[in-house]
Every structure is written in structure tokens, then in C-alpha cells.
Amino acid sequence: MKYVKLNDEVRVPVIGLGTWKANPGEVYQAIRWAIKLGYQHIDCAPIYGNEKEIGQALHDAMSEGDIRREDLFVVSKLWNDSHAEEDVLPALQQTLNDLQLDYLDLYLVHWPVAQRKGTVLPEVAEDMISLRELPLEITWAGMEQAQKKGLAKSIGVSNFGQKNLQNLIEKAEIVPAMNQIENHPLLQQNDLIDFCHKNMIAVTAYSPLGSGMHDGDRNLIENPVLKEIADRLNATTAQVMLAWQIARGVVSIPKSIHMERIKENFAAQNFELDDEDMKKIASLDEGYRFVDGSAFAKGDYSTGSIFA
Numbered sequence: 001m002k003y004v005k006l007n008d009e010v011r012v013p014v015i016g017l018g019t020w021k022a023n024p025g026e027v028y029q030a031i032r033w034a035i036k037l038g039y040q041h042i043d044c045a046p047i048y049g050n051e052k053e054i055g056q057a058l059h060d061a062m063s064e065g066d067i068r069r070e071d072l073f074v075v076s077k078l079w080n081d082s083h084a085e086e087d088v089l090p091a092l093q094q095t096l097n098d099l100q101l102d103y104l105d106l107y108l109v110h111w112p113v114a115q116r117k118g119t120v121l122p123e124v125a126e127d128m129i130s131l132r133e134l135p136l137e138i139t140w141a142g143m144e145q146a147q148k149k150g151l152a153k154s155i156g157v158s159n160f161g162q163k164n165l166q167n168l169i170e171k172a173e174i175v176p177a178m179n180q181i182e183n184h185p186l187l188q189q190n191d192l193i194d195f196c197h198k199n200m201i202a203v204t205a206y207s208p209l210g211s212g213m214h215d216g217d218r219n220l221i222e223n224p225v226l227k228e229i230a231d232r233l234n235a236t237t238a239q240v241m242l243a244w245q246i247a248r249g250v251v252s253i254p255k256s257i258h259m260e261r262i263k264e265n266f267a268a269q270n271f272e273l274d275d276e277d278m279k280k281i282a283s284l285d286e287g288y289r290f291v292d293g294s295a296f297a298k299g300d301y302s303t304g305s306i307f308a
């Protein structure tokens with residue numbers, strides 16, 4: 001197993017299992033397979049609507065001796081409607097109850113946007129709260145409390161750009177340990193990753209395979225440049241994308257509910273790319289987002305400002 005070290009010396013397994021769109025009824029089996037295949041790192045969020053079933057799978061995996069709690073690395077995220085400082089701990093406690101855990105290994109602020117309490121996804125501008133009214137450092141103070149209480153071993157953020165990160169670093173007592181961002185060959189975000197690494201913030205790539213989305217020719221699994229590299233290495237295009245992230249020091253959390261793919265993605269750790277392959281993949285960058293944040297582009301927020 002390969003790891004990336006956080007600024008608090010905690011080690012994160014470089015391949016984790018994503019669980020967005022892994023529905024109740026599917027996700028239990030996916031987690032059980034993943035753990036049996038050697039996965040330690042599981043990426044969750046209450047907005048995915050499946051934390052109770054994941055909790056059952058984690059409980060059963062531990063009680064049947066497949067893994068010990070100290071070898072698991074469980075991540076979850078604070079939803080946007082709980083950004084008020086006093087709402088952070090209750091939201092975290094709900095996630096812990098659902099996951100049947102006493103602590104998380106990493107707790108992330110899911111998006112740098114705030115919504116009115118109780119809104120799942122915003123429908124109108126009034127569902128949003130501006131960052132002037134509820135600044136991210138207020139939310140972060142709640143996150144710091146969570147870490148101090150031992151409810152989250154490490155704390156971090158997600159979907160934060162350089163401006164939001166810089167602002168937070170200046171005001172925070174604890175520097176975020178992680179920034180989880182969309183990252184794949186079409187959206188490489190090199191400047192943001194350099195900024196994070198210089199500031200001792202580790203990076204996790206979400207949607208590392210392109211999220212199963214296709215937009216015309218933008219189908220990463222079928223990409224001819226990745227296929228050529230994969231065929232030469234006797235790998236798959238998914239494995240090439242994940243090996244590329246490992247080579248850049250970035251953690252990945254590919255989602256699958258199929259055992260063969262869960263296994264295939266984990267085995268990406270066994271492949272190494274040479275400089276030529278790295279250059280070929282670098283040339284694929286288009287700055288293209290599959291997850292564009294438009295769901296939150298209401299009121300004071302625009303897609304540009306969210307990722308600033």
C-alpha cells in the first residue's frame with residue numbers, strides 16, 4: 001500500500017473507494033469487497049445518502065475480522081447547510097452515528113458555499129447564505145473544535161481554490177490537512193496542486209476517472225492517448241489515470257460498485273509511468289470540469305467565484 005503524508009504526520013492510503021452515486025442496496029457490497037481486496041480508505045459524505053449502509057458494512061467488516069479500526073481511513077464531509085459554527089459538531093455527530101464510528105480519520109468542509117439550514121440542494125437564491133454573512137473561517141472554527149475533541153483526527157476542505165485557501169490559512173489556527181478537488185487528465189489544476197503542496201496541504205483527486213460522464217469526445221476511459229499508454233503497460237486506462245495521480249503525489253478515490261473494477265483500480269499502485277507518458281498525459285489538460293458547481297451558483301455565488 002502506498003501512502004501520502006498529511007501535515008499532521010497522518011498517512012493517507014493513495015487509493016480510496018469513492019461512494020457518490022453508490023446507492024443504498026449497492027454500496028454495502030462494494031465496501032465489503034473493497035476492504036477484502038485491501039482498501040483501507042473510504043470516502044463518504046452525508047449528501048450521498050448512503051452513510052447508514054456504509055456504517056453497516058464497516059461494522060460488519062470489523063466484527064468479522066476483515067480489518068481493524070486503526071487500519072481504516074474514513075473520510076466524510078460537512079454539508080453546506082451546517083456551516084454555522086454551532087452546527088458543525090451536530091452534523092459530524094450525525095455522520096458518526098450513521099457510520100457507526102467514534103471518530104473520523106478526516107473531516108472535510110464539502111464546498112466553500114453556505115446554505116440555509118435544512119436545504120439539501122439550493123433551489124432559489126434565498127437558500128444560499130453569502131460568505132460575507134457566514135465566512136468560511138467561522139465554519140473552520142467549528143472544524144477545529146471537532147479535531148480538538150478527537151472526533152476527527154484530521155480536518156480539511158474540498159473544492160477550495162487558492163483564494164479561499166489563502167484566506168483560510170491566514171485566519172486559521174490549524175492549517176487544513178487536505179484539499180479534495182476534481183482532478184483528472186482533462187482538469188489537471190497544476191497551479192492549485194503546487195500551491196497546496198507548498199503550504200503542506202495534501203491533495204485528493206475526486207472524479208479521477210471522469211465521473212463516468214461523457215461530453216462528446218471527452219470520455220477519459222476511451223481516450224486514445226491513455227489507451228496507447230495502457231496497452232503498452234498491459235494496464236487499463238483507469239489504471240493509467242490513477243498511476244499518474246500517484247506519480248504527482250495526489251491521492252485518488254475512484255468510485256465503483258463492481259468487484260472487478262474495484263480490484264482493477266486498487267492495482268493501479270503497481271504501475272509506474274515514465275517521463276514520456278507523464279508528458280503525453282500533461283498535454284491532455286483542457287481545464288474541463290465534469291462537476292462544475294452550477295448547483296450552487298445562486299445568490300452571491302457564481303461558478304467562477306465558487307472555485308476561486
Ligand SMILES: NC(=O)c1ccc[n+]([C@@H]2O[C@H](COP(=O)([O-])OP(=O)(O)OC[C@H]3O[C@@H](n4cnc5c(N)ncnc54)[C@H](OP(=O)(O)O)[C@@H]3O)[C@@H](O)[C@H]2O)c1
Nearest residue numbers: 018019020158206207208209210211212238254255256257
Ligand atoms: N468533494 C466533492 O465535491 C466530490 C465531488 C465528486 C466526487 N467526490 C468523491 O470522489 C469519488 C470519485 O468520483 P466520481 O464518483 O465522481 O467519479 P470517478 O471515480 O471518476 O468515476 C466513477 C465512474 O467510473 C466508473 N468506473 C469505476 N472504475 C472504472 C474502471 N476501472 N473502468 C471503467 N469505469 C470505471 C464507475 O462505474 P461503476 O460504479 O458502475 O463501476 C462510475 O460510473 C466519489 O464517489 C466521491 O466519493 C467528491
